[in-house]
Amino acid sequence: MAAPTFALNHMVAPQMPLGAFFKLGKTLGIHQFEIRNDLSGNAILDGTSPYQVRELAAAEGAEIISINALQRFNEWTPAREEEARSLATYAAACGAKALVLVPVNDGSGKLEGERQGNLRVALKGLKPILEQAGIIGLVEPLGFQICSLRSKKEAVDAIDATNGVDRFRLVHDTFHHELAGEPELFPAMTGLVHISGVDDAQVSVDDMRDPHRVMVTDLDRLGNVVQIRAMLAQGYVGPFSFEPFSPSVHATSDVVGLVKGSMDFVRNTL
Known part of the structure; x- marks a missing residue:
């Protein structure tokens, strides 16, 4: 089985300026990165071209x-x-390969029929925008019960139905996969895997939220290593990108040690 290729999402160190973030990765032997458009005081929101x-x-x-x-x-x-046009244009200009697509997550747009229809309309609208920019759209189902797109199978069906296979891929997020409870993996349709762990032994799966998401450790309750092993065994060759949202991770003074420890744990446990 191939060894995993790790990447860093800027959520690992959201307060770190972009140049320092890229340097951090290099220190760790990581060369692939996800940048974000939701970090105030940082690129992209601060007007960095x-x-x-x-x-x-x-x-x-x-x-x-x-x-x-x-x-x-x-x-x-x-x-x-x-x-979408503005972000796709920015992505192409900065050299980004893809744009992550996050669904409505406030309890609306969930009804049977409605959500599948909305998804197809959006994919049809996005496809020419992504084609023009020369980038991929990464559809990320979220496991939260209030989310309008929880199922990867539903996403794959909609991509097929809109002839979007050359332009769309899935994000497999280990946190959301566990919350959604959907057993199927779609490695051939997956363009990116987000990894993060939940160590808190008290919180129920249904009550898990982004602030619970830390680096992957031996206390992990999400089965990250099992999911990573299965994805690799079934032929996934893309990056595994660390995406922790926990304030405890963001507050660490030793982000290098934290990421390195997590990479070592995953590699040694695989």
């Missing part, structure tokens, strides 16, 4: 695998289309 981002990445030999994310992508409105 895509060309500056491209230069910062080039200086450290960094590959930008995605911009994370177009939110509420499956609620396709003129405003959403405009936002």
Whole structure:
């Protein structure tokens, strides 16, 4: 079985300026990165141009695998289309390979029939925008019960139905996979895997939220290693990107040690 290729999502160290973040990865032997458009005081929100981002990445030999994310992508409105165009243009200009697509997650748009229809409309609208920018759309189902797209199978069916196989891939997120309780993996349709662990022994699976998400350790309750092993065994060859949202991770003074410890644990346990 192939060894996993690790990547870093900027959520590992959201307060770190982009150039320092790329340097951090290089220190760890990581060369693939996800940048975000939701970090105030940091690129992209602070007005950093895509060309500056491209230069910062080039200086450290960094590959930008995605911009994370177009939110509420499956609620396709003129405003959403405009936002998608702007993000896709930015992604292409900064050298990012893909744009992560996050569904509506507030309890709306969930009804049977409605959610499948909304998803197809959005994929049809997104496809020409992504084609023009020359990037991939990474559809990320979320496991939360209030989410309008929980099922990877539903996402794959919609991608097939809209002839989107050349333009869309899935994000397999180990946290959301566990919460959704959907057994199927779709390695051939997966373009990116997000990894994070939950160590808190008290919280029930249904009550798990982003702040519970830490690095992957031997206390992990999400079965990260089992999921990673299965994805590799079934032929997934893409990156495994660390995406912890816990304030405890963001507050650490030793992010290198934290990431290295997690990489070592995963490699040794596989």
